[in-house]
Amino acid sequence: MYSDASGRQLALEKEYMFNDADSPMDSAESQDAEPPSRLSPAPSSHNFNTLENQSACDPGNWKWQIANRLRSVEQISQFLRKQTLPEIDKVIAKFPMAITPYYASLIRRPDISDPVFAMAVPQPRELIDPLFLCDDPLSEDEDMPVPGMVHRYRDRVLLIATTMCSMYCRHCTRKRIAGTRESSITAQRMRQVIEYLRVHPEVSDVIVSGGDPLTMSDGSIEMVLSSLRSVPSVQVIRIGTRVPVVLPMRITDNLVNMLKKYHPLWINTHFNHPNEITPQAKEALAKLADAGIPLGNQTVLLAGVNDDARVIEQLCRGLIQMRVRPYYLYQCDLVRGVEHFRTSVRKGMEIMEYLRGRVSGIAIPTFVVDAPHGGGKIPVLPNYIVSMSPSHTVLRNYQGLMVNYPEPCVQQTPVTESTSQSGVWELASGKAAFVSPAKNHRIKRREKVTADKNTAYLFEL
Ligand code: SF4
Helix, strand or coil: CCCCCCCCHHHHCCCCCCCCCCCCHHHHHHHHCCCCCCCCCCCCCCHHHHHHCCCCCCCCCCHHHHHEEEHHHHHHHHCCCCCCCCCCHHHHHHHHCECCCCHHCCCCCCCCCCCHHHHHHHCCHHHCCCCHHHHHHCCHHCCCCCCCCEEEECCCEEECCCCCCCCCCCCCCCCCCCCCCEEEECCCCCHHHHHHHHCCCCEEEEEEEECHHCCCCHHHHHHHHHHHCCCCCCCCCEEEEHHHHHHHHHHHHHHHHHHHCCEEEEEEECCCCHHHCHHHHHHHHHHHCCCCCCEEEEEEEECCCCCCCHHHHHHHHHHHHEEEEEEEEEECCCCCHHHHHHHHHHHHHHHHHHCCEEEEEEHHEEEEEHHHHHCCCECCCCCCCECCCCEEEEECCCCCCCEEEEECCCCCCCCCCCCCCCHHHHCCCCCEEEECCCHHHEEEEHHHHHHHHHCCCCCCC
């Protein structure tokens, strides 16, 4: 919908974000100041090690982290001790950069072979601009009855509460918004949202997103949450945030104590790689989980970062250990500036095929393509239905074992053996119960267990 050069400008002109002239939720702000550098230039001193030697240095403080984000070519070059970062000044001019010192410290190699580097440091490849990419691939702007609030599905809305993030992910779907102007929702805009929700009682679920809403002050977040809770039909509030990944020290006791007043409240975070799972992230997530906040995770499949089944397996195993349920694995959106991160849909299918049977179901996300043109999330699954007849559905499992599932209309007990002659037709007609691959360890184990007479005694205790 937007032309290349003017796209971001047009988005701002639509004012779906926040007008400086509006009062910025005054009462909350007066109690709880925003991070110090929120609208001010980043300081010139930025190196994590250097800053640790300064008297005012406080890397464990989230406001210090935001004040000391890496924002310029000079800062990132100095931090990485790398002089040649070609053309990234042009990229930053188009898509802003900000990296918290904490997240930058997770970079192990200063090049794109490092997943954290790839997600944080601008690349000239962001300027690749094929025709099929656009600024707003999900057509969110077209589904905004109130500026900054997307109403697509009947029962839920998404509220863009801020345009600020502590770190600007290079793969962000909302590159048209994130960081173009760091501001948060005003009291006036929030009132418009509440008015809309009051006359739309079918909306029971509000997703507070951005930008990253947890970069707002506690007071501003509470203003948003309490306003939403004043609408009787709003049942569930969800917060989408990457803070536990890029700024875990933001999860303070004060924040958690405030959040838990607004249950049922869910948080979805955004881990993409096992290298992001650190002791600090674990501590932050433990605080949230202990406060009774259900935690989910949305991962974006990114070429060169996590497009490997073993990486996703390790990530998902790490997530459930932190009480975070892997929720979605997203196919990368068709957003301008992220072409180099896109993988084939086939790659996602391959990963899903790999996970099933290898890890517990609670560790398996749903692979989705968020459809262009506002089509919404479409789950994409390997095909486990092999065939269907009026009496039987033939299914396969992750090992290639095929079984028949008798439909309710089947009166006879199906045969239970498999024969070497069996095939899909025998299954679909109920003549065989299963067809197993020649080397199926589980079937062999079951045969051994069945043959072991001692097993029977277990149930006679
Ligand atoms: S934190 Fe979220 S909104 Fe912000 S840049 Fe990253 S992906 Fe985009």
